[in-house]
Amino acid sequence: QVQLQESGPRLVKPSETLSLTCSVSGGSIRSYYWNWIRQSPGRGLEWIGYIFYSESTKYRNTHYNPALHSRVSMLLEMSQNQFSLQLKSVTAADTAVYYCGRSGFYEGGFDSWGQGTLVTVSS
């Protein structure tokens, strides 16, 4: 069974960049879709985007929520079986629990999730 674990700074200053890594065990990131989702009391659950890699075609793709597109980037680190999130120019509105999650097993649903990490944006 695949397991995911988020890691990264829990406190980020306004205007700086939030950086998180998701480590995947029990499965390869060379298939399925790898997502970031966040949850806050004010905004509820919000999908940030996904990154996808196909081992058979060597095709790599990202797809971001248009609301965050200008500030988001995601990368795959194949050798580490990890993927990452960078969110630029953060404000207090970006304070949330950030989850990494896998989709593609139950179609577009997120079948596997990390435990989540609370990231606070504050000076």
Place this chain on the structure above:
Amino acid sequence: EIVLTQSPGTLSLSPGEGATLSCRASQSVSDNSLVWYLQKPGQPPRVVIYGASRRATGIPDRFSGSGSGTHFTLTISRLEPEDFAVYYCQQYGSSPLTFGGGTKVEIK
């Protein structure tokens, strides 16, 4: 963007009772591309139903999903103590993927 509206906000029920949760979409969700999750405090959401009506692995048959287009329903036939949680719907038929605001099923 498809906006999902869940109702009611809270359901207060006793174990053994049935529950009906609603998820309405602001526009049609293509190909029944809708998931239901349950979430307990301090845990990530867990898939209950996907494809609007298919149970995820390990989900008991007291859970059922139905609907199409703009109206979807999650039904729990007889509530067990472990079913008391917050339930969310999520559509994956169009980008961006979006979630509903949740229905809390609490013990009466």
